[in-house]
Amino acid sequence: xxxxxxxxxNELVDKMTLEEAAxxxxxxxxxxxxxxxxxxxxxxxxxxxxxxxxxxxxxxQSIGLAAMFDTDTLHKIGEVISTEARAKYNxxxxxxxxxxxxxxxxxxxxxxxxxxxxxxxxxxxxxxDPYLTARxxxxxxxxxxxxxxxIKTAACAKHFAAHSGPEATRxxxxxxxxxxxxxxxxxxxFKAAVTEADVCGVMGAYNRLNGEPTxxxxxxxxxxxxxxxxxxxFVSDFIALMxxxxxxxxxxxxxxxxxxxxxxxxxxxxxYAYRSVMNAYEKGLITEEEIRNAAKNAYKVRxxxxxxxESTEYDSLGVLDIDTDESAKLSxxxxxKSVVMLKNDGVLPLDRSKVKTIGVIGPTATSxxxxxxxxxxxxxxxITNLDGIRQAAGNDIxxxxxxxxxxxxxxxxxxxxxxxxxxEAEAVAQASDVVILCVGLDTSIxxxxxxxxxxxxxxxxxxxxxxxxxxxxxxxxxKCGKPVVVVCNTGSAIDFSFEEEHFNAxxxxxxxxxxxxxxxxxxxxxxxxxxxxxxxxxxxxDTQPPMEDYSMKGRTYRYIKGEPLYPFGxxxxxxxxxxxxxxxxxxxxxxxxxxxxTGQFDADEVVELYVDKQPAEKLDNGNNxxxxxxKLLIPDNQPYFSxxxxxxxxxxxxxxxxxxxxxxxxxYETVLEDGQRVTLKGTYTFYVGGTQPDSRSTTLxxxxxxVCEIMKENF
Numbered sequence: 277x278x279x280x281x282x283x284x285x286n287e288l289v290d291k292m293t294l295e296e297a298a299x300x301x302x303x304x305x306x307x308x309x310x311x312x313x314x315x316x317x318x319x320x321x322x323x324x325x326x327x328x329x330x331x332x333x334x335x336x337q338s339i340g341l342a343a344m345f346d347t348d349t350l351h352k353i354g355e356v357i358s359t360e361a362r363a364k365y366n367x368x369x370x371x372x373x374x375x376x377x378x379x380x381x382x383x384x385x386x387x388x389x390x391x392x393x394x395x396x397x398x399x400x401x402x403x404x405d406p407y408l409t410a411r412x413x414x415x416x417x418x419x420x421x422x423x424x425x426x427i428k429t430a431a432c433a434k435h436f437a438a439h440s441g442p443e444a445t446r447x448x449x450x451x452x453x454x455x456x457x458x459x460x461x462x463x464x465x466f467k468a469a470v471t472e473a474d475v476c477g478v479m480g481a482y483n484r485l486n487g488e489p490t491x492x493x494x495x496x497x498x499x500x501x502x503x504x505x506x507x508x509x510f511v512s513d514f515i516a517l518m519x520x521x522x523x524x525x526x527x528x529x530x531x532x533x534x535x536x537x538x539x540x541x542x543x544x545x546x547x548y549a550y551r552s553v554m555n556a557y558e559k560g561l562i563t564e565e566e567i568r569n570a571a572k573n574a575y576k577v578r579x580x581x582x583x584x585x586e587s588t589e590y591d592s593l594g595v596l597d598i599d600t601d602e603s604a605k606l607s608x609x610x611x612x613k614s615v616v617m618l619k620n621d622g623v624l625p626l627d628r629s630k631v632k633t634i635g636v637i638g639p640t641a642t643s644x645x646x647x648x649x650x651x652x653x654x655x656x657x658x659i660t661n662l663d664g665i666r667q668a669a670g671n672d673i674x675x676x677x678x679x680x681x682x683x684x685x686x687x688x689x690x691x692x693x694x695x696x697x698x699x700e701a702e703a704v705a706q707a708s709d710v711v712i713l714c715v716g717l718d719t720s721i722x723x724x725x726x727x728x729x730x731x732x733x734x735x736x737x738x739x740x741x742x743x744x745x746x747x748x749x750x751x752x753x754x755k756c757g758k759p760v761v762v763v764c765n766t767g768s769a770i771d772f773s774f775e776e777e778h779f780n781a782x783x784x785x786x787x788x789x790x791x792x793x794x795x796x797x798x799x800x801x802x803x804x805x806x807x808x809x810x811x812x813x814x815x816x817x818d819t820q821p822p823m824e825d826y827s828m829k830g831r832t833y834r835y836i837k838g839e840p841l842y843p844f845g846x847x848x849x850x851x852x853x854x855x856x857x858x859x860x861x862x863x864x865x866x867x868x869x870x871x872x873x874t875g876q877f878d879a880d881e882v883v884e885l886y887v888d889k890q891p892a893e894k895l896d897n898g899n900n901x902x903x904x905x906x907k908l909l910i911p912d913n914q915p916y917f918s919x920x921x922x923x924x925x926x927x928x929x930x931x932x933x934x935x936x937x938x939x940x941x942x943x944y945e946t947v948l949e950d951g952q953r954v955t956l957k958g959t960y961t962f963y964v965g966g967t968q969p970d971s972r973s974t975t976l977x978x979x980x981x982x983v984c985e986i987m988k989e990n991f
Contacts, residue, residue, distance in 0.1 A: 277507045277508065277576050277577075277580060278580065280579075281576045281577075281579035281580040282572075282576045282579075284575075284576075284579040284584055285572045285573075285574075285575035285576035285578070285579050286572055288311065288313070288575055288579075288584065289568055289571045289572045289575055290568075291311060292308065292311070292571070294554075294557070294564055294567060294568075295554055296308050296311075297567055297568050297571040298550070298553040298554050298557070298567050298571075300571045300574060300575065301538075301543060301544050301545060301550050301553065301567070301570045301571050301574055302544070302545060302550045302551060303317065303318040303319055303511070303514075303544055303545060303546040303547070304317050304318075304319075304376070305317070305318070305574075313584075314369075314374060315374050316374065316379065316578070316583070317374060317375060317376040317377075317378075317379060318379065318381045318383075318511065318544055318546070319376040319377065319379070319381075319383065319514075319546060320361065320376075320377055320378075320379040320380065320381050320382045320383060320429075321377060321382065321383055321384060321651050322357040322358075322361060322382035322383075322384045322420065322429070323337075323338055323384045323385065323386065323400055323650075323651040323652075324336060324337050324338050324340075324341060324353075324649065324651070324652070324789075325356075325357060325360075325607075325652065325653040326357055326360040326361050326364060326598075326653050327377070327651045327652055327653050328376075328377040328651070328652075328653070329361075329364050329377040329378050329653065330364070330653075330654060331598060331599050331653070331654050331655070331656055332357075332360050332364075332598060332599060332653030332654065332655070333356055333357075333360060333598075333599055333600075333603040333604060333606075333607050333653070333655065333790065334607065334647065334648060334652055334653050334654070334655040334658075334789055334790040335353050335356075335606075335607050335610050335611075335789050335790075336607075336610050336611050336614045336649075336786055336787065336788050336789035336792065337399050337400070337648075337649030337650075337652075337767055337786055337787035337788075337789075338385065338386065338399065338400050338401060338402060338649075339390070339398065339399045339400075339401060339402070339403060339767050339768070339786055339787075339811060339812070340610075340611075340614035340649075340785075340786030340787060340788060340789070340808075341353065341402070341412070341610060341614060342401070342402035342403045342408065342409075342412055342811035343403075343613075343614045343615075343616055343784075343786065343808040343809060343810065343811050343847075344610060344613040344614050344808060344924065345408070345808075345809050345811075345882040345884075345922050345924050346613060346924045347411055347412060347414075347415035348415070348924075349606075349609065349610055349613065350412055350415045350416050350419065351415040351416065351418060351419040352419065352606055353416070353419065353606065353610060354415070354416045354417070354418065354419020354420040354431075355419045355420075355422070356603045356606060357382070357384075357419070357420060357429070358380075358382075358419065358420045358421070358422060358428040358429040359428075359593060359597055359603075360597065360598045360599075360603070361379075361380050361382060361429045362380060362428060362429065362590045362593045363593040363594050363595065363596075363597040363598050364378055364598065365378060365379055365380050366590075366591060366593055366594055367594055367595050380428075380429045380430065380581055381429070381430045381432065381476075381477065381577070381581075382420055382429050382430065382431055382432060383432045383434060383477070383479060383511070383546075384416075384420070384431065384432065384434075384651075385402070385413055385416050385417065385431065385433065385434075386400040386401050386434055386435065387401065387402065387409050387410075387413040387433050387434070387465040387466060387469060388400075388401050388434075388435055388437075388439050388440050388481075389401065389404060389405075389406060389409065389440055389461055389462060389465075389832075390402075390403050390404045390440065390768075390811075390812055391404060391440050391461070391826075391828065391831050391832060392440060392441055392820060392823050392831065393737070393740055393768055393769035393812065393813070393814075393815055393820060394441065394442075394733075394736050394737040394738070394740070394768075394820070394823055395440050395441035395442070395443070395736055395768070395823070396441070396443050396722040396723045396724060396725070396730065396733075396734070396735030396736045396737065396768075397440075397441070397443065397650075397723065397724050397735065398440065398441075398767065398768050398812070399649055399650065399722065399723070399766075399767025399768060399786075399787065400650065400651060400767075401440075402465075402811060403811025403812050403844075404811065404812045404813060404831075404832040404833070404844060405811070405832070405833075405834075405844065405918075405919050406460070406461050406462075406464040406465055407464070407918065407919045407920055407942075408811060408919055408922070409464075409465040410464050410465040410467075410468035410469075411468075411922075413433065413465050413468060413469050413473070414468050414469065414472050414473040416431070417431040417433070417469055417473035417475050418473050421473070421474070421475075421476065424588075424589050424590070425588075425589065426580060426581060426582035426585075426588045426589065426590070427476060427577075427580045427581050427582075428590060429581075430476035430477055430508075430577050430580070430581060431469075431473070431475050431476055431477065432475065432476065432477030432478065432479050432511065433465075433466055433469040433470070433475045433477070433478050433479070434478070434479035434481075434513070435479055435480065435481035435482070435490070435513055436463075436466055436478050436479065436480055436481060436490060436496060436500070437458070437462050437463050437466060437481065437485060437490060437496055438451045438453045438457075438458060438462040438481070438483070438485050438490075438826060439451070439481035439482070439483055439490070441736055441823055442733070442734075442736055442823045442824060443724065443725035443730075443733070443734040443735040443736045444725060444733055444734035444736065445824075446481075446482040446483055446725060447482050447516075447519045447522075447523040447524075448519065448523035448524055448525075449482075449483040449484070449824070450483065450484040450485075450486070450487060450524075451483050451484065451485050451486070451826045452486055452826055453485065453486065453826040453827070454827065454949070454951075455949070455950055455951030456913065456947050456948065456949050456950070456951055457826065457827060457828045458485075458951065459947050459951040459952075459953065460828070460915075460947040461828050461832075463499070464942075466478070466500075467504055470500065470504045470505075470506045471504055471505075474507075474508075475508060476508040476509065476577050476580070477508050477509050477510070477511055477577065478500060478506060478508065478509075478510050478511075479510075479511050479512070479513055479546075480492075480493075480496075480510065480511070480512050480513060480516060480542065481513060481516070482513050482516045482519060484524055484526075489516075489519070489520055489524050489526060489536075490516075491510075491512040491513070491516050491517060491520075491537055491540075491542050492520070492536045492537045492539075492540035492541075492542060493540070494540065497510075497540050497541045500541075501541060508573070508577055509543045509544055509573045509574050509576075509577050510541055510542050510543050510544070510573070511542070511543065511544040511545070511546055512537065512542055512544070512545050512546050512547060512549075513546060514546040514547050515546070515547035515548065515549075516546070516547065517533050517534070517537050517542070517545055517547055517549035517550075518530070518533070518547060518548065518549055520532075520533040520536060520537070520549075521533050530549055530552045530555075531552055531555050531556040531559055531561055532556075532561065533549050534549055534550060534552050534553055534555075534556040534561070534562065535556050535561035535562050537549065538553070538556075538562050538566050538567070538570060539562065539566060542570075543570040543571075543573040543574050544570070544574050553567060599655070599656055599657070604657055604790070604791065607789050607790050607791055608789075608791040608794060608795060610789060611788050611789040611791050611792045611794070611795035611796075612795040612798065612799065612804045612807075613807055613808060613880065613924075614785070614786055614788065614789075614795075614808045615783055615784070615785050615786075615788070615795060615796060615799055615806050615807075615808050616783070616784040616785075616806070616808040616809060616810055616846075616847040617781070617782070617783055617784075617799075617806040617808075617847060617848040617849070618772065618776075618782040618783070618784055618814075618842050618846075618847070618848070619776060619779070619780075619781055619782040619848070620780070620781045620848055620850075621780045621781065622780075623710065623759045623761060623780040623781050624761060624780075624781045624799075624800060624802070624850070625799075625800065625801055625802025625850060626710060626800055626801050626802070628669075628670070628672070628673065628801065630709075631673055631709045631710055632672075632673060632674065632709055633673070633674045633675075633676065633707060633708045633709050634665065634669060634673060634674070634675050634676070634708055634709065634710055634711075634712060635676045635677075635678070635704040635705050635707065635708030635710070635711045635712070635758075636661070636662050636665055636675060636676065636677045636678075636711075636712045636714060637677070637678045637679075637680045637701045637704055637705060637711055637712070637713050637714065637749070637753060638679070638680050638681070638713050638714030638715050638746070638749065638763075639679055639680060639681055639682060639683045639714070639715070639745075639746065639749075640661065640683070640714040640715060640716045640718070640763075640764075640765045641660065641661045641662040641677065641679070641712075641714035642660050642661070642662050642663075642677075642679075643660060643661075643683075643718060643765070644658050644660060645718040645719060645720070646661075646716055646717075646718050646765035646787055646788065646792070647659075647660065647765075647787065647788055647789060647790055647792045647793070648719075648787060649719065649767055649786075649787030650719045650723045650724060650727060650767075655790035657790050657791065658790050658793075659790070659791050659792070659793040659794045660792075660793045661712075661714050661763060661765075661792070661793040661796055661797070662675075662677055662714075662793065663793045663794075664791075664792075664793030664794040664795070664796060664797030664798070665712060665793070665796075665797045665800065667794065667797065668794075668797035668798060668800065668801050668803070669797075669801075676704045676707060676708060677704070678697060678700045678701040678703075678704040679697050679700075679701075680697050680698070680700070680701035680749045680753075681695070681697055681698065681701070681745040681746055681748065681749040682697075682745050683717070683718065683720065683721070683743065683745070683746070684720075684721060684743035684744075684745055684746075685745060686744070686745055695745075695748060697749075698748065698749065698752050701749060701752060701753065702752055702753075702756060705752075705753050705756040705758055706756050706758070708758060709758070709759075710758065710759045710760070710761065711753060711756070711758050711759070711760045711761070712761050712763055712800065713749075713750070713753055713760050713761065713762050713763065713779070714763045714765070715742055715746050715749070715750065715762065715763070715764055715765075716742075716764045716765035716766045716770075716785075717737075717742075717743075717765070717766045717767070717768075718765075718787075721737070721743070722735060722736070722737055722766070722767055722768060723735045723767075736823070737768065739771075739817055739818075740769055740770060740771040740815060740816070740817040740818075741770070741771050741817055742770060747774075750774065750775065751774075754774075754778040754779070759780045760778075760779040760780055760781075761779070761780060761781040761782075761783065761800065762775050762779050762781065762782040762783065763783050763785055763796055763800075764782065764783065764784050764785060765785050765786065765787060765788060765792070766784075766786065766787075767786060767787055768812070769812055769813065769814040769815055770784075770814065771814070771815065771816055771817040771841060772814065772841060772842070773816060773841060776841065783796060783799065783800075783806070784808075784810070784814075802850060802877070805849055805850045805851060805877045805878070805879035805880070806847070806848065806849055806850065807847070807849060807879060807880040807881065807882065807924075808847050809845050809846065809847040809882045809884070809966075809967075810842060810843065810844055810845060810846050810847060811844070812844060813832060813833050813836060813840045813842070813843060813844045814840060814841045814842035814843075815840050815841060816840070816841055819838065829913065832844070833845070833916075833968060833970065834915035834916060834917070834918055835915060835916070839970075839971065839972045840972060842972075842976070843967070843968055843970055843972045843973050843976075844968060845882075845884050845919070845967050845968040845973070846967050846968070846972075846973055846976060846977075847882070847966075848977075849875075849877075849879055849881070850875065850877045850879065851873055851874070851875025851876065851877040851879045851929065852873075852874045852875045853871055853872065853873060853874065853881045853927070853966055854871070854872040854874050855869055855870065855871055855872075855964065855965055855966075855981075855982050856869075856870045856872070856982075857869065857870040857934075858964055858982040858983075858984050859984070860939075860962065860984050860986055864939060864944070864960070864986045864988060865938060865939045865940075865941075866936060866937070866938055866939060867885060867921070867936070867937050867939055867962060867964060867984070868934060868935065868936050868937075869883065869934070869935050869937075869964050869982065870932055870933070870934050870935075871883060871925060871927060871932065871933055871934075871935055872927070872931070872932035872933075873927040873928060873929055873930060873931055873932070874930070875929060876929050877929055878926070878927070878928045878929050879926075879927060879929075880924055880925065880926050880927075881924070881925055881927055881966055882922060882923070882924050882966065883922060883923045883924075883925060883935050883937065883964065883965075883966070884919065884921075884922050884964070884965060884966065884967065884968065885919070885920055885921035885922060885937050885939070885962060885963070885964050886917040886918060886919055886920065886962065886963045886964075886968055886969055886981070887917060887918055887920045887939075887943045887944075887960055887961070887962055887963075888916070888917040888960070888961040888962075888963065888969075889914065889915070889917075889918075889946055889960060905948075907949070908948035908949045908950055908952070909946065909948055909949070910949060913949070914946070916970075917961075917963065917968070917969060918943075919968070920939060920940060920942065920943040920962075921937040921938065921939060921940070921943075922937070923935050923936075923937050937964075939962070941955075943960070943962075944960060944988060955988075957988055958987070958988065959985050959986070959987050959988075960985065960986055960987075960988060961983060961984075961985050962983070962984050962985070962986070963981035963982070963983055964981055964982050964983075964984075965979065965980070965981030965982060966979070967979070967981070968981075969981040969983075
C-alpha cells in the first residue's frame with residue numbers, strides 16, 4: 277500500500293478517541309462528525325456485476341466466466357463492475373444514501389476451489405483448478421482495482437481458506453486438510469491475489485481449518501501477512517466471528533471472540549461481534565494498540581480509495597455510466613464465450629431453411645433467475661432463452677412453447693394433479709421439427725445457506741441429476757422421436773448420462789447473464805460458434821467422496837479415480853482445429869504451437885497446456901538435499917497432470933495462427949506431503965491441445981494432445 281495512504285490513515289486514526297477507532301472496525305462504521313468522516317458500510321458485492329444495489333449490468337455467473345478461459349475479457353468485466361460501483365457510490369453519496377451495497381469495497385471475487393460438484397456456492401467460483409482460478413482471479417482483481425492514483429474499487433479475495441461446503445454445517449464445520457492439499461490446491465489462487473494483484477482485502481471463511489477458525493487462524497495469518505506480505509485489510513465473513521463461541525466453541529463469549537479475532541489480525545468484522553470491542557478492552561482482553569492497528573489497516577484502504585480527499589479521477593462517474601450499451605455488449609460477448617457444447621451429432625447449427633417449427637420446452641425457457649445466478653444485480657435488458665430463440669427464428673419459423681414441468685415441484689398449478697404440464701409438452705414436441713429442451717436449476721435449489729429458497733440441502737445439491745419433475749419431462753420428450761437439443765442452465769455439474777444417450781446435442785449454459793437467451797439462440801442457429809470449455813468435471817452421480825472429506829484424493833480432474841462423464845477442459849465447436857509444430861524453448865519456460873482452423877466457421881479456440889510430473893519415478897532427487905524424499909513424495913498422491921497455461925485465440929476459417937504460452941515456474945514444482953514446494957531434476961512432459969490429455973477427452977473428441985518433453989538437469 278502506498279505510503280501516502282498509510283500516512284493519511286495513521287493521522288486520522290490517531291485523532292480518534294479509542295471508542296471512535298473501535299467503531300471504525302465494524303463493517304457498518306458510524307460517522308465521526310467532529311473529524312468530518314461520514315458513516316461507511318463496507319459490504320459491497322461485485323461477483324459478476326455490481327450486485328444488490330439496483331440496476332447494473334448482469335454478466336454470466338462466475339463459473340460461466342471461468343468457462344471462457346479468457347483473462348482479457350474478465351479484466352474488462354472487472355473494469356465495468358468498478359465503473360458502475362463508483363457511479364452508484366457517487367450518486368448515492370450526493371443523496372446521503374450510505375447504505376450497504378452502495379459502496380466501493382467489493383467483497384469479490386470468490387476464489388475458493390470448486391472441489392465438490394454438490395456445493396451450492398460453487399457457482400460463485402472459477403472452477404476446480406487452482407491455476408485457472410489464480411489467473412482469472414488476478415485478472416478480475418486488477419480490473420476492479422484499476423491503475424489510477426487512487427484505487428477504483430477495492431477487491432476482496434474470499435473465503436480464506438479451504439472453504440467449499442457443506443453449506444448446512446459450515447458455521448461449526450472443521451475442514452481437515454493436509455499440508456500438501458492446502459499448498460497444492462486450496463491456497464495458490466489466494467497467494468496470486470496477494471502477491472501479483474495486490475488485492476486490497478482478504479475475507480476469512482466460516483469454517484475451521486485443522487481446528488482453527490479461519491478468521492483467527494495463526495497458520496493462515498502467518499502465511500498471509502508474514503510469508504506473502506499482505507498489506508491490505510482482513511475481514512470476517514458475515515457473522516463468522518459469532519460462530520467462535522456459538523458453533524465452534526473455541527471461546528466462551530463474544531468478548532473472548534473479539535480478543536481472539538483482533539489479536540490474530542482480523543481488522544474488520546462483518547457482523548456484530550466488534551460492537552463489543554470496548555467491552556473486551558475494559559475487561560483487559562485486548563489493548564488500545566490492537567484496536568488502533570486494526571483501524572489503521574482499514575483506513576489505509578479507505579484512503580487509497582480517495583475517501584478522505586476532495587476529489588478523485590472517478591468523481592465524474594454517474595448514473596449515465598451504468599447499464600450502458602457498451603457494457604451490455606460485453607455481457608453478451610461473455611455469454612457467448614461461456615457456453616460449452618458437450619454433444620452435437622450434427623443437428624447443430626439449426627438450418628433456417630429446413631426448420632419450420634421449433635418447440636421450446638422446459639421450466640428454464642422463460643426464467644430470468646437462470647440468467648442471474650446468485651450475488652446478482654438487476655438488469656433492464658433481460659433476454660430469456662425463449663426470447664432469444666423467438667428473435668433468432670424470425671418470422672419464417674413457428675416457435676411453440678410449453679413450460680413442461682415445475683423446476684422441482686411435482687406440478688405447476690397447486691390444485692392440479694401431478695405432472696400437469698407433461699401432456700402439453702408432448703403435444704408441442706410432436707408438432708415440432710426440432711425441440712429445444714430448456715432444463716436446469718436456479719438459486720432456489722443451489723446457492724448459499726440462508727439465501728431465500730434453497731429447497732433442499734441448505735443450498736447444496738443432494739444429487740447430480742436434474743430434479744425428478746424435470747427427469748419426468750426429459751423422459752417424455754425422449755419418447756417423441758424428434759431431434760432434441762438440451763439447453764441447460766445451472767451453476768454446477770449435472771449428470772447428463774441419460775441425455776447423452778438419448779438426445780442429439782447438449783449445451784451447458786450456466787447462469788448465463790442478462791443476454792444469455794440471445795447468446796444461446798445465436799449459437800443454436802450458427803451465428804456464433806461455441807467455444808467455452810468446462811472449468812469443472814462433470815461426474816456421474818454418486819461417484820464423489822463424502823462432501824465433508826477435504827482430501828483431494830479422488831476429486832477434480834487432477835486426482836479423479838475412473839472416467840468422468842465430461843472432463844475438465846472439454847468443449848466442442850462447429851469447426852475443427854489442427855495443432856502442429858509444437859516447440860518448447862531451451863529453458864523450458866515457453867511453448868509455441870501452430871493452430872489451424874480447418875473448418876468453415878470463424879471461431880475461437882482455447883489452447884490448453886498441461887504438465888505431467890507423474891509417476892514420481894521419472895524424477896530424480898539429485899542434489900536437492902531433501903531428507904527422506906521417498907516418504908514425502910508418495911506416487912499415488914500426485915496429480916496425474918495439471919493445467920499450467922492456456923490461451924484463447926480467434927482463428928478465421930482456413931487460417932492458422934502461432935500461439936506462444938509462457939510456462940510458469942510452478943509447472944516444475946512438486947508439492948511434498950509436508951507442504952514443501954520443491955523443484956526436482958528429471959523429465960517433464962507437456963501436453964498441448966483443445967482438451968486435457970485424458971482418455972475420456974480422447975474418446976469424446978477423437979483427438980490426442982501433442983506432446984513434448986524436457987529434461988531439467990539444473991534449476
